[in-house]
Amino acid sequence: xxxxxxxxxxxxIYTFYIVFTASLTGFSLALGFIASALLTGLLTPILVQxxxxxRDLKRLAYLILYYLYxxxxxxxxxxxxxxxxxxSRKMNIRPAIVKVPFGVKTDYGVxxxxxxxxxxxxxxxxxxxxxxxxxxxxxxxATALEPEKAREAISKVFEKYASKIFG
Amino acid sequence: MKLSDIIVGIAMALLAVMLSYLMVYGGLGPIASYNIRPxxxxxxxNTYNPWQKIYSALSPEAVTAIVWxxxxxxxxxxxxxxFIAIVGLxxxxxxxxxxxxxxxxxxxxxxxxxxxxxxxxxxxAGASLAFHGHLSPGGGFQGGSFMTVATALLxxxxxxxxxxxxxxxxxxxxxxxxxxxxxxxxxxxYLLINAVLLGGYAYIFQNMQRLLFSPNxxxxxxxxQYSMPYWFLDRPLGGTLFFFNLSESIAVIGGLTxxxxxxxxxxxxxxxxxxxxxxx
Numbered sequence: 001x002x003x004x005x006x007x008x009x010x011x012x013i014y015t016f017y018i019v020f021t022a023s024l025t026g027f028s029l030a031l032g033f034i035a036s037a038l039l040t041g042l043l044t045p046i047l048v049q050x051x052x053x054x055r056d057l058k059r060l061a062y063l064i065l066y067y068l069y070x071x072x073x074x075x076x077x078x079x080x081x082x083x084x085x086x087x088s089r090k091m092n093i094r095p096a097i098v099k100v101p102f103g104v105k106t107d108y109g110v111x112x113x114x115x116x117x118x119x120x121x122x123x124x125x126x127x128x129x130x131x132x133x134x135x136x137x138x139x140x141x142a143t144a145l146e147p148e149k150a151r152e153a154i155s156k157v158f159e160k161y162a163s164k165i166f167g
Numbered sequence: 168m169k170l171s172d173i174i175v176g177i178a179m180a181l182l183a184v185m186l187s188y189l190m191v192y193g194g195l196g197p198i199a200s201y202n203i204r205p206x207x208x209x210x211x212x213n214t215y216n217p218w219q220k221i222y223s224a225l226s227p228e229a230v231t232a233i234v235w236x237x238x239x240x241x242x243x244x245x246x247x248x249x250f251i252a253i254v255g256l257x258x259x260x261x262x263x264x265x266x267x268x269x270x271x272x273x274x275x276x277x278x279x280x281x282x283x284x285x286x287x288x289x290x291x292a293g294a295s296l297a298f299h300g301h302l303s304p305g306g307g308f309q310g311g312s313f314m315t316v317a318t319a320l321l322x323x324x325x326x327x328x329x330x331x332x333x334x335x336x337x338x339x340x341x342x343x344x345x346x347x348x349x350x351x352x353x354x355x356x357y358l359l360i361n362a363v364l365l366g367g368y369a370y371i372f373q374n375m376q377r378l379l380f381s382p383n384x385x386x387x388x389x390x391x392q393y394s395m396p397y398w399f400l401d402r403p404l405g406g407t408l409f410f411f412n413l414s415e416s417i418a419v420i421g422g423l424t425x426x427x428x429x430x431x432x433x434x435x436x437x438x439x440x441x442x443x444x445x446x447x
Contacts, residue, residue, distance in 0.1 A: 009287070017291045021299065027402035028299065035294040043287050046333075111280035128275050 005048045010040040059165050066161040070116060074157065078120040081141065085122075096142035097126065098150040101134040102159060109166035116158040123154055210237075215403070220375045221390060225397040226301040226405030234306070235411045239372040243355065246415065250348055253422045257341065260429050263440045264337060269433050271328040282324040289317040297416035301405035307412035311419025318424040327431050340425040347418025354410045358393045369393045374406040 014036040021028050085092055102113055114125045117137060127136040134147065137154060144150050151159075214232045216223040224232035234242050273279060297310030322330055330336075355372050362369035368379055368391050375394045378387040395406030 013287050013291050016288050017295055020292045021295045023299075025402050026400035027302075027404075028295070030400055031298045032291070032295065035291055035298070039287050039290055039294075047283055047287070107276055107280045111277050114277045115281070125277070128277060130276060 002051060005052045006040055006044050008052060009044045009047055010036055013039055062161060062164045066165060069161075070158075074116075074120060078122050082121040085141065093140055094142050095138070095140055096145060097136055097138050098142060098145055098154075099134050099147045100137050100151050100154055101132070101147050102151075102155065103133070104159060104163050104166065106166045109162040112162045112166060113155055113158045116162075117155055220394070221378050224374055224405060224408060225403055226408050227403065228301050228303060228405075230304070231301045231306055231405070231408055231412070235408045236372070236374045236406075239355065239407070239411070242411075243351065243372075246348065246351065246418065249422060250344065250418070253341075253344065253426060256426055256429055257337075260432070260437070260440060263429070263432055263436050265327050265331045265428070265432070266436050267328050267331065269328070269435050271326050273326040273329065274324045278324050282320050286317045286321060289320075290314050293317070293416070293420075297412050298409075300412035301408040302402060307415025308419055310412070311416035312423060314416065314420045315423040315427065318420065319427045322424075322428055322431055327428050330428065335424070337425060337428065340421050340428065343421030344418055344425060345421075347414050347416075347421055350414035351411060351418065354407055354414060357407075358395065362391065362393050367391065367393065372407070374408070 014032060017032040017036055018024070018029070021032065100117075102110065104110055104113065110128070114128065114135060117123050117135065118125050122140045124138045125135050126138050128134075129136070135155075137150070139150070139154070142150070144153055210229055210233065213219060213222040214224055214229040215227045217225065224236040226232045226236075293310045293313030293316075295310075296305035296313055297307050300306030300310065318330070318335070358369045358373045359371050370377060370391070373391065373393065373395075375397065377391050379389045379391050380386065381388045395404075395410075397404055397406050399409075
């Protein structure tokens with residue numbers, strides 16, 4: 001189906017419009033429909049390159065699952081570590097910049113991993129090497145300096161989900 | 168103690184005193200006298216008044232009603248001033264154009280993808296500000312500036328060469344700006360042209376029905392019945408206000424993006440323009 005991706009992008013933009021205006025009057029729904037349709041036509045070729053189909057619903061389900069898991073489990077773990085460092089009397093840190101390779105292929109997957117790493121306290125992506133497929137990550141308490149071990153500790157979970165969601 | 172420390176201390180004390188004065192008296196000067204207050208009361212009574220259309224702008228948002236209806240001509244010239252500033256910028260950079268292949272990489276893939284996701288959302292939020300300008304705070308200029316953030320982000324994250332590849336060249340942006348201004352001009356004289364063609368009378372910047380005056384006196388001689396649509400589905404449209412806001416947002420996104428892109432031009436593109444001629 002060629003038009004499915006247009007419909008998906010339209011739904012995203014229109015939903016955001018309704019949430020932003022916080023109004024369900026015919027006036028704002030009608031005008032928002034026109035504006036969202038225009039933007040969808042203009043921007044879909046930039047946003048989505050491949051066609052989408054029913055199998056992408058599974059990916060969407062993974063995305064929601066990942067969001068819940070990330071927000072509840074991963075964020076909690078990372079916060080616990082950083083809170084410990086902040087509250088302790090000694091400066092108990094081992095800062096380092098480590099190289100973390102990644103295996104996902106799509107731009108969206110790379111962005112999801114990078115966003116997840118940066119959003120978790122304690123780690124922060126400072127650069128990306130697209131040729132070597134690796135991030136450079138600043139880590140406040142580095143437990144490993146080798147790329148593969150750092151990958152294990154920092155981004156293994158994110159990568160597992162990112163490859164399932166975006167490929 | 169240094170002199171600068173004393174000056175800073177006195178300045179801080181003065182700021183605190185002035186702020187507390189503001190809070191206690193509600194203004195830096197005396198409160199408006201009684202003979203000025205009826206003006207505010209008149210605006211509030213007439214901004215949305217379906218029973219007295221000859222005085223009303225039929226828009227619940229008083230500020231927009233004043234800006235685009237009661238003092239519409241003034242606002243038109245304000246918009247023109249901004250346009251003249253853009254014209255000055257274009258004249259200063261005349262001959263410069265975006266050249267492909269200088270440094271088209273842009274920022275990293277992470278920034279590019281995030282920008283890609285957020286651009287349509289910024290654009291639709293800006294559009295909603297422009298649509299609801301006559302119902303809630305916001306309006307054409309605000310909505311247009313809001314949308315310019317998206318194009319400026321694209322220009323920085325993807326490089327200005329990307330904009331040109333997507334057919335947003337300098338000339339297109341200038342054309343968008345001109346279309347917006349032209350739409351404002353057309354809306355402002357639409358009822359007048361309508362009336363002239365039908366053999367009646369109307370004013371420029373007329374919104375709803377207005378009282379007609381004979382040219383030499385202040386005696387009303389009738390009512391100009393021409394009026395812009397004031398209702399769309401289930402909410403007031405405010406007549407010209409909605410169309411002015413829409414046109415203004417188009418004009419602003421064209422003009423401000425043009426300004427941003429001109430200021431982002433690289434050295435190679437500007438050498439012939441700013442280098443000037445060699446003087447002995």
